[in-house]
Amino acid sequence: MNRLIDGLFKLFELFIVACLAIMVAMVFGNAILRKLxxxxxxxxxxxxxxxxxxxxxxxxxxxxxxAVVVARENAHMGVDTLVARFGDRGRRIAMTLSDALVVLCCAVFFWGTWRQAGLHLTNTAPITGMSMIWVYGVGFIAAIGMGALAVARVVRTLTGRLDQRELDQFAGEFGDDPNSIRAKVE
Structure with a gap:
């Protein structure tokens, strides 16, 4: 299952790179055409x-x-200066509460996207004529992706299967940096 998820996120990363490359080519190409x-x-x-x-x-x-890729890597912004001062139990509690709020926000985001989907199906982009659901529909992917990651982490936390590395990352500690917050607290 992990290999499947890793493969999916590798596809997400390739998709991001492709979008960025295509965007650069289109915008740069237009700038050149206008200058010419x-x-x-x-x-x-x-x-x-x-x-x-x-x-x-x-x-x-x-x-x-x-945003989904960054959520998997635990790299979203957080208040790690406070959480880093907690012990492992405090970190687990803070992580569970944080993830529960993320799940709630993802549910609201999904519901809002769902409620607007009918409207966006019939609206079209002015130049391409494509349905605007292709723009706003990405909300489904983001809500499901980040929500599933948060639910999985809550389950791992509650069942005791959360590894120490992930708990340390939640507190802002990445790698074996001797200058990390945890090293200073201990």
Whole structure:
């Protein structure tokens, strides 16, 4: 199961890289086409209108899929200066409460996306004409992805299967850094 999840997240990372590369190519290409039109060489009407809209849509997808990847790596912002001062039990309690709030927020986010889905199915983007559900539908992926990660971590915490490394990462300690907060507290 872990290999399947690792493979899925590798696909997410490749997707993010592809979105970023395509966005750079489209925006840079449009900038060049516009600059060339300033010198009288007009290609593709001085720019490709679809590229602006598609790059915005890709940025939204990159951001939300990236949030799921970052959630798996425990790299979202947190108040680790406070949590680092707790012992293991306090960290587990703080992690469980934090993850419960994340699950609640993901449920609200999913519900809001669900409620708006019908509207976005019929709305179309002005240039490409694609359904706006392709933009806002990424909320389903983000809510399910981050919510599932948080639920899994709560289950691991409550069943005693949470490893020390993950607990230390929650407190802002990454690796065997002798200057880490835990080393200073101990």
């Amino acid at each position: 039109s300033d010198y009288g060489l007009v290609l593709f009407g001085g720019g490709i209108n679809v590229s602006e809209e598609l790059s915005r849509i890709m940025f939204v997808w990159l951001t939300f899929v990236g």
